[in-house]
Amino acid sequence: MSLLQLRDVAVTYRTASGEVPAVRGVSLDLAAGQALGVAGESGSGKSTLAMALLRLLPRDARVTGEILLDGEDVLTMNWGRLRAVRWASASMVFQGAQHALNPVQRIERQIAEPLLVHGTATPAEARRKVGELLEQVGLPAWRARSYPHELSGGQRQRVMIAMALACSPRLIIADEPTTALDVMIQAQVLALIRSLIAEHDISLIMISHDLSVLASMCDRLAVMYAGRVVESGPSREVFQDARHPYSLALSAAFPTVGDPASRRAPRGLGGDPPDPMHLPTGCSFHPRCPVSLPGCASQEVELWAAGEGRTAACVHVRPETIQPAGPGEGMEKQSVPVARPTEENQ
Numbered sequence: 001m002s003l004l005q006l007r008d009v010a011v012t013y014r015t016a017s018g019e020v021p022a023v024r025g026v027s028l029d030l031a032a033g034q035a036l037g038v039a040g041e042s043g044s045g046k047s048t049l050a051m052a053l054l055r056l057l058p059r060d061a062r063v064t065g066e067i068l069l070d071g072e073d074v075l076t077m078n079w080g081r082l083r084a085v086r087w088a089s090a091s092m093v094f095q096g097a098q099h100a101l102n103p104v105q106r107i108e109r110q111i112a113e114p115l116l117v118h119g120t121a122t123p124a125e126a127r128r129k130v131g132e133l134l135e136q137v138g139l140p141a142w143r144a145r146s147y148p149h150e151l152s153g154g155q156r157q158r159v160m161i162a163m164a165l166a167c168s169p170r171l172i173i174a175d176e177p178t179t180a181l182d183v184m185i186q187a188q189v190l191a192l193i194r195s196l197i198a199e200h201d202i203s204l205i206m207i208s209h210d211l212s213v214l215a216s217m218c219d220r221l222a223v224m225y226a227g228r229v230v231e232s233g234p235s236r237e238v239f240q241d242a243r244h245p246y247s248l249a250l251s252a253a254f255p256t257v258g259d260p261a262s263r264r265a266p267r268g269l270g271g272d273p274p275d276p277m278h279l280p281t282g283c284s285f286h287p288r289c290p291v292s293l294p295g296c297a298s299q300e301v302e303l304w305a306a307g308e309g310r311t312a313a314c315v316h317v318r319p320e321t322i323q324p325a326g327p328g329e330g331m332e333k334q335s336v337p338v339a340r341p342t343e344e345n346q
């Protein structure tokens with residue numbers, strides 16, 4: 001059975017200017033021991049989805065659908081059960097550790113807190129465990145006495161990882177865990193996460209805008225655009241042979257380690273992500289899509305099978321299904337391959 005199953009999950013923020021549909025109809029599965037990367041540009045709904053998984057969203061967010069963790073729906077759990085599940089079954093590493101840690105509490109107290117709250121350790125046991133956890137994440141045990149401001153950004157992120165590990169969860173959700181770090185430290189923290197999840201057999205959901213980082217860390221990828229998953233599948237295949245033009249643009253936007261040619265021309269995607277309150281009609285990506293067809297402006301496309309274990313929401317995956325947009329614009333049976341970007345069209 002899957003460790004985590006999302007069924008038609010939607011999140012809408014209620015704001016003074018109206019409803020913001022931040023996540024729309026997301027269905028995903030995560031098997032035990034698997035790592036899933038969730039990619040997308042800023043504003044695509046990644047963090048909202050991650051926070052929804054443990055009901056950490058503000059009160060003005062309405063979440064619908066099903067979020068089944070070990071078969072139990074997180075959305076309908078009572079508060080007592082939810083408190084038990086947080087940290088112990090699933091824990092979170094937030095982006096920007098300097099904001100997530102309490103600046104006036106020593107590290108020891110912050111890492112020990114989940115252990116004490118869950119009653120899994122006495123204060124003396126918790127102190128010993130904190131030292132062990134710090135050593136597991138590559139910090140000396142004496143750092144337990146430090147305050148967050150006495151640590152570097154990379155060290156603080158290691159502390160966040162130690163906290164996430166404290167109650168031996170089955171799932172860690174890491175939201176842009178290395179965004180604020182320089183490249184060398186980023187590589188160290190990613191290597192640390194990779195080795196810890198393998199060693200402790202922990203499942204991982206990692207959020208990032210960087211598809212190349214996710215492809216190097218995760219078994220599967222889900223690419224989000226305007227609150228929807230537009231493509232999912234095995235990491236290597238999505239990264240190297242994207243079926244959705246948006247995933248293709250994302251994968252082309254980052255150089256690949258070991259491929260000097262990919263560094264020469266990091267390619268950006270033209271235009272801006274849409275405002276969720278004013279989404280384009282039809283396929284939300286069509287105004288920026290280099291291979292859109294006239295019908296894409298009127299027809300929203302569902303996720304279709306796009307190969308072994310793969311899905312993509314693009315008419316080019318099943319071109320025969322698109323309806324004609326109007327007189328003279330018939331596109332039935334038209335097959336247009338998704339164009340890979342070339343040097344000329346960048």
Ligand SMILES: Nc1ncnc2c1ncn2[C@@H]1O[C@H](COP(=O)(O)OP(=O)(O)OP(=O)(O)O)[C@@H](O)[C@H]1O
Pocket residue numbers: 013014015020022040041042043044045046047048049058209276
């Ligand atoms: N508390 C909130 N109230 C209203 N709208 C919000 C709130 N939080 C997020 N949003 C909106 O929801 C959409 C998705 O935001 P979210 O932060 O989930 O995206 P993201 O992909 O994680 O972006 P980033 O990579 O910048 O963190 C955005 O349009 C954002 O403006």
